[in-house]
Amino acid sequence: xxxxTQTPSHQVTQMGQEVILRxxxxxxxxxxxxxxxxxxxxxxxxxxxxNNEISEKSEIFDDQFSVERPDxxxxxxxxxxxxxxxxAMYFCASSRDIPDMNTEAFFGQGTRxxxx
Amino acid sequence: AQKIxxxxxxxxxxxxxxxxxxxxxxxxDQSYGLFWYKQPSSGEMIFLIYQGSYxxxxxxxxxxxxxxxxxxxxxxxxxxxxxxxxxAMYFCAMRDAYSxxxxxxxxxxxxxxxxxxx
Numbered sequence: 600x601x602x603x604t605q606t607p608s609h610q611v612t613q614m615g616q617e618v619i620l621r622x623x624x625x626x627x628x629x630x631x632x633x634x635x636x637x638x639x640x641x642x643x644x645x646x647x648x649x650n651n652e653i654s655e656k657s658e659i660f661d662d663q664f665s666v667e668r669p670d671x672x673x674x675x676x677x678x679x680x681x682x683x684x685x686x687a688m689y690f691c692a693s694s695r696d697i698p699d700m701n702t703e704a705f706f707g708q709g710t711r712x713x714x715x
Numbered sequence: 716a717q718k719i720x721x722x723x724x725x726x727x728x729x730x731x732x733x734x735x736x737x738x739x740x741x742x743x744d745q746s747y748g749l750f751w752y753k754q755p756s757s758g759e760m761i762f763l764i765y766q767g768s769y770x771x772x773x774x775x776x777x778x779x780x781x782x783x784x785x786x787x788x789x790x791x792x793x794x795x796x797x798x799x800x801x802x803a804m805y806f807c808a809m810r811d812a813y814s815x816x817x818x819x820x821x822x823x824x825x826x827x828x829x830x831x832x833x
């Protein structure tokens with residue numbers, strides 16, 4: 600069964616450093632997303648991406664964040680200068696080409712980012 | 716304003732018994748979708764079940780069913796014959812037209828931690 604794959608599963612970084620979280624969405628999906636979940640809190644939408652551009656982003660997704668699809672398979676989230684409050688589980692998700700109301704998103708297993 | 720409310724931070728259920736996890740939502744849209752995801756301790760988010768606002772019948776997927784009461788704006792998840800492997804966090808989520816066309820912004824509740832007791 601196809602799945603969304605995220606690497607690494609756990610990343611520890613020093614405050615102020617840049618991190619890149621990587622995702623391989625399901626191959627025939629065209630919509631990609633990043634969500635984050637601070638420990639013990641609810642999952643929050645960060646950004647959606649379609650046709651090589653951001654289609655929607657939340658208030659959380661400020662200038663420190665960027666996304667990229669560098670090739671035909673990877674989808675990355677970059678945090679330029681990490682802060683302690685960026686520590687969270689980051690989920691990549693993808694969905695099929697037409698995001699109707701009933702289109703479920705398939706999530707990856709998450710990358711736990713710890714900023715120290 | 717909070718769009719998804721899960722009032723049960725934690726629930727316990729005896730193995731093989733049924734359990735209902737509550738979810739209420741707030742939207743002014745007529746067209747919306749409601750989802751339940753399971754998050755085991757390993758962290759991944761697993762899609763369980765979907766209910767569309769125009770669906771007349773309650774959704775069912777194996778041991779999962781969704782008790783959809785549109786007038787009350789509730790979409791409770793029912794797990795029948797609980798198993799030890801059902802112990803996890805359960806999140807209710809919604810997508811409505813406010814999320815915007817061309818994107819897929821899910822709004823999640825805070826989750827309910829279900830513990831199945833042997």
